Amino acid sequence: MTVTPTRSGSAPAAERPAHRDPDVLRWLGSYASSAIGDNVYYVALSWAAVQAGTPSQAGLVMAASAVPRALLMLGGGVVADRFGPRRVLILSNGVRCAAVIAVAVLLLVAAPGPWLLGLLALVFGAVDAVLMPALGALPARITPRGQLARVQGMRGMASRLANVVGAPLGGLGVALGGAAAAFGTAALLFAVALPLLMAVRMRRHPLPQKPPAGPGAPARATAWQELRDGLRHIRRNPVLARLMTVIALSDLGFVGPLNVGLTLLADERGWGAPGMGWVLAGFGTGAGAMSLLLTVRGRVPRAGLVLSVSIAAGAVAIGALAYVPTLAAAVGAALAVGLLAGLSGTLCGALVQTESDPAYVGRVTSVASLFSLGLAPLTFPVTGAAIALWGTGPVFAASAGVCVLGGLLGLGSRALRHAELPR
Template identity: 25%
Template sequence: MHFNTTILKNKNFLSYWSGGLISGLGDAMFLLALNWMVVEKTNSGFILGTIMASISLPQILLVTIGGVIADRLNPKWVMIASDAVRGLIMVFLVVMSFDGVPPMWTLFMMAIIYGCMDAVFFPAQSAFQQRLVSSEQYTQSFGLLMISVQVAGIAGPVLGGALISKWGYQLVIVANGLSFVCSILLLLLVKPLPAASADEAEKERLSFLSDIHVGIRYVLKNHLILTTSLSAFLVNACVQATFIAIPFLAKQAHLGAQGFGLMNMGIGIGGAFAAIFFAFIRIQKPTPRMTFLACFFEGLAFLGLVFTRALWPLIGTMLVIGITEAVVNTIAPSVNQKIIPPHLIGRVISFMIVLMSGSEPLARAFSGWMIQWSGVTVLLICTGVLEMVVAVIGYFMPVIRNYASEQAQIMAQDGTMKE
């Protein structure tokens, strides 16, 4: 582990990073607007949870197809096409919101289309990122990407809350649409490293189903990937349920849209601290245990939200959540990209997304129902305790515990073969 800034000289990565920052800022503003629109108009946790579930459900159902597309086609153009469709959806919402809040059916339609685009975007993004930097720079690249996410998480909610308060939802929707245009333009400037070639058997792809089966078989045979993916299934359920609860927590505390934005800003600040660390401190040997440790503290922070309704303690607790989320989203994909073959990454990541995110639609819908019938406090206690239990069990599992020593043996064998 040492200080290193060579990644900042990679112009291709910086162009990609800038596009992610701009589109992330637009998404952060729009997500705040979407949450507050639904809460203000319906005051229904069930409707909000169902809309959020409408984003993740098509993503889960279609992401394996998206993984095959990412491996067959140029991932750069797959990402550009996805951004273009989402930009057009923003245009549609602007037209439908001239009289104020868009009709609920348009929000459901937007959610479904977003989910479909995410299904192809995320596998393509994983394949594309692997071709921008060397393997030694994976944690740094994810750290820099997390900086853009967290900067967007800090500025987006505050800016979005201010725009909603003064000019309404339409300006936020327009801003998000423009962010997709900027992302497309910057992606056009990126020239990634040549793709690693597969063997001849891999090149003979007979059908989508055969390609999907290759990714599924790899995940099921790799016990580390399978264990972390199934653990993430439960952790992501806790995270999504908690995020559904947060706008209702803000409303109960009488914080308003701006207070809700400041709470989200806390997540962004915490994540930015962690992301800056990972961006400039090169960690050459990330391990899954680091991820489980972060999950434990995230669960503890969820429990912390139960004990206060004052703004600043809530912001402080959200800051801790932001740190843990950044650690998980930097270490876990760095480990994955180190062990997954480049020519398989789209298909493998897509099936991992199915396993990891399969709980999200149900968690979002169920959490909305739970808020209606038992309140925010009970939900936060359940999510905090469950995530802590999953983290403790995962941390001590043999396949997780032995990862570092096994990787050291593999590196030693590689070194011997080269000699």
Template identity: 30%
Template sequence: MSHDTETLTGEGKPAAGRLWSGNFKLYLTARSGSMLGDAMLPVALSIAVLAAGHGIDGVGYALGAWMGALALFMLFGGVLADRFTPRRMMIIADLVRLVVQGGMAVAFAVGTPSLPTIVVLQFLSGAATALFQPGVASMVPQVAEDVQGANGILRISEAISGVLGPALAGVLVAVAGTGTVFGIYAATYGISALCLFALRLTPVKSTEDSEPSFWRQLVEGWREFAARGWLWGVIAIHLVYGCFVAGVSLPVGADLVVSDYGSTALGIGMAAFGAGGVAGGAVAMRVRPGRPLLSGAIGWALFALYPITPAVGLPVALLVAGWTLAGFGLAYWGVLWSTTVQTQIPTELLNRVYAYDVSGSLLALVLGRSLAGPMASLFGARPLMILATVLGLVCTVLLLAVRSIRDLRSAQ
């Protein structure tokens, strides 16, 4: 089937129900490439900006520009994905990121780019990522009938990328230079675009002539989001959890581990966290609970091990064990949550509703990372990590206390 037969309102599901269909293999390759590139970005960009002489403030501006653009345009990306199909928006986003990060590669290969140049390029990359991300949710049901199994495999790939990406970026900078790293980084988006273009999806009848305005679609997405108590309930609780548990724990926990055990221990701990994510994704592929969010709450409780283990100064072996379980819990929750959203929300609304989900989660994490340093200075790093642990368990209890969340039945 040719690509120009796609409609402007959505794309159908594949006829085959096999998980490892040709479509899913292509989509997995596309997502793995994008996730590896995204995992490389913080390390590659930080080293590049510091090497260019722009200092730690420059690193903050560059990373902040990428994250700020992502947060700013996410909701618009959801509407555009519903209007022009998620695949089209994802391919456009990949091509923009290919050009932008390719521009970074050229800039560092021929000289030292100015900080404003770097900030503008990363803002454009973040804006493109905002166009890409909403379609991630709605594409899974289109390429795999076993949505939960597909989400489990994607979560495993994400965990592996999270470990390999930073390490690969660091090694490549040392061996081949900054320009080469950004060239490889750009290439991951080219691979993603090619794989997405190669997908063979069944079109549905176009409703372009009857589509409401852009702003009306945005408001409609909010109404559908707010009408589902289980959905906004999880996001409301996650605003606290993401900010004061996950958002704070990651930077402060890393600082504590480096201070107490050294950078090697941090590398081992992060590798264990990634390995736990692989295991969590694998288990979530096979466990099919009737009440997925009730079961997924286990993951929130397990992640509370992430802040408490460095806070109490446990031996490295116990730190590794705790972070492995934390990674397991985060991945287990992630698979069940993604599957729930993808199977409970109507296809024609999924991109917009998912955009509100991602925006809320992203806001919490960004705020938490911004507050981590000041709060650690105010309360002390170890007391802050103990507080994060307590809040993590409290949020888990709140998640279980909301009836619409704990009683939600699986749609698969």
């Protein structure tokens, strides 16, 4: 077991495993509640948008949140580092809760048009741009570096649980009380996360002290200067610099096929919605199993090498999805994708946090999140148009090639290839 010095430096103390740390468990509970609320919210929003307008208007409502998320994500990292991730998460969940309650009340008393739902989506996108970097930065402030891989595994398990529970819960809310009831359920889940976050104690204080105020005192850096400092920090760290490129390529090649592409593939093969559900279940099972393994194990030796190899191998499984002859084989391929994506995703998150200077974790996380949650979803219409022109096979193969390139770039970087997680 890893030991860390006490504050006095006189004697070592045993490092508490993350799954036994009350602060980590409170953070995990708040994350799970908020993530389930996200899934309920998206079900409610999609249902309300379809009921309030045309299919094209509903599509615009569902896509509206991607715009502020992509534009503001880097600024969200500056906010997380400047004000502290815990404070930002509390405020963000409070804003989301209030916004959803307001829309739920309006739906009960009136029939607002798609413009209101579009405004709600824009608000959520802007809040997400601040919330996501803070969410990535908080674990490094509440647990030792040697436990960060385990924390990422725990987060992966909570995310899978949210996906399994959230959508059916949202559907049940819509069935029982319409979109207003589903929005109310989402607001309740966001509210549950607040006291859990407030109870989390910050154990690490990496932020530099503020400059003294008064005449002649140096001016505090502007937000733009802090953002440039964060980007400079990434550029000067060879592991982070290459890791950002690897994350960008793997997400750009992964997100389209596993979202839009899988729906079109199931329709083309005649698998229907049940078949697509089985394929998604295979992926979720693989990703959940890998998260559980990493939660128990806590550390993966030669993390950088394993990360790069798993991305390249996962790309092969993605390409195979479009060419396997049967639904059972597709479920098997999706299981392999889930296992490998779960491994690489967890290692990416852990390496981002351990390689970053603690004062820059929010800004580094915002760059990684920009690719994953801001730019990658914009490939959805491109993937759909490409499949309409060339079919599923060539598009899946091309996407797999982009992922393979990310893995090869990781293998080609000596710094990333030899990167290790703390013991």
